[in-house]
Amino acid sequence: MYDIILDTLKDGIRLLPFLLITYIIMEYMEHKMSAHTRHVVQASGRFGPLIGSIAGIFPQCGFSAAAASFYAGRVISRGTLIAIFLSTSDEMLPVLISQKAPVNMILSILGMKLVIGMIAGFLVDLVFSSGKKAPEPEMDIHHMCEHDHCHCEEGILKSAVVHTAQIFFFIILISFILNLVIALIGEDSLSQIILNRPVIGAVISGIVGLIPNCAASVIITQLYLDGAMSFGSMMAGLLVGAGVGLIVLYRSNDSVRENLRITGILYGIGVAAGIAIDFLGITL
Template sequence: MELFLDVLSETLVDTAKMLPFLFLAYLFIEYVETRHGERIETLLAGGGRWGAVPGAVLGCVPQCGFSAIASNFYASRVITLGTLMAVYLSTSDEAIPLLVSMPAYWDKLILLLVIKVVYAVFVGFLLDFVLRKALPRSLRGGYTGHADEVDCHEEHSDEKGHPQPIWKAALRHTLEIFVFIFVFSLVFGLIVEGVGEDVFASVLGRMGFFQPVVAALVGLVPNCAASVLMTQLYVEGALRFSSLVAGLCTGAGVGLAVLWRVNPSWKQNLFITGLTWACGAAVGVGIQIVVAFIA
């Protein structure tokens, strides 16, 4: 009981410190999505074969909405495979507001965003220009650049259908993530204290080369819980930065789930899912090799 109370009090204090930063981050996100959502959708759809650039930048907006929009656009032949992958790889879901709430990790956040955007653009161009003729149309999709009707804009509404004030939506997101972080941190803290920090770190450390590969697999889970989980594991020292990058590159939120629902080609969906995992694992392993070489 004494151990539980110690971990509980420490967890409560640590997570409470995040609340102001977390709320401000979500307030900004809600403002951008509410005031400029339709304009951003138009920018994404109008990128053409160069859409990997706006796709990678827009994917960085810390919420899974744009990955869902990109999935709808791809299924409607509005964007290319490269643009879709750029959005997926640059999406970090809830990881960004979580890291924003921790000033000590702002330098890592900037590095993470730079790596993800550059890598997303690289993969997008590779698919749309270098490998475009090598990939059969049955896998890369039938891009046309336009569709008769695509409406992906979603407003936050209350139970009566009235638009919800952005501060209420931001507060709701903040509390939801706060509860998740608190529960995870409490459980994680009890496990670490019960098993022992050395034993827990040793298990994850023994994954070695395969840690980014496993993290990339976890990132495919179509839920914000995956990005929060990996970010917390990284903050706790259980995941390396290379594994965090790998997991967040595959963490396209509900984007893949939407793709499987709206895109009729199971071959394309399976190929894109596998490609997302492979790209995430590859960049994670690559960073791991570079770090080992420098060290």
């Protein structure tokens, strides 16, 4: 147990500087880009899924939450909302960067999320097309951020430190649990249990991705980097994961049936894409 705790702390502390630097850069981007991005998405019209999927890959605080609010007011289409949810990176990007993942891996994951989100968004709009209602007053993105406790309004450095502390805690906790499980079961046995069942892995990962918290994307990304999950299973969870977007959707959109339908579409597309990736043998 002592060795497990020591190894976990060593691994986590080595990541701390990279996490902090990453979040400082990301917070700077958020403060400079968020308002402009909102206006572009709102004005995108029939090209909403294209613009939404591109905007979604940038790790902007609360953007999926703002998109849910826009959809509730029919400012954006259902396909645009799905595109944003599927492409949203949440905490995947800082975890990959802090773990020194290869640049081509990071770009490939972001690119796949973008393409899948865009195609799915256009298909959803084609199948479930409906007229837009008059736009309702938009909710400020900094207000939406409060749901994720990201302290966007309190300055770049403080927000970066808070985010770093949150994710550092999750990484330490997840790494400790993984190290403990590996010590008890054995690394080979653990990998075989998950990696030999790609369909089940994608289904389970998609369920984890539905958790409206940054912990979900941290868990999924960490499992993949530790070799305990296939690439397709990871993609399923990361595609389904929309941060706090689903919480805001259920709060701001009155139709529970419609919200459940959107959740089902999001889950189905994410899991289907993950299974297809594993079936095609795509790896990074």
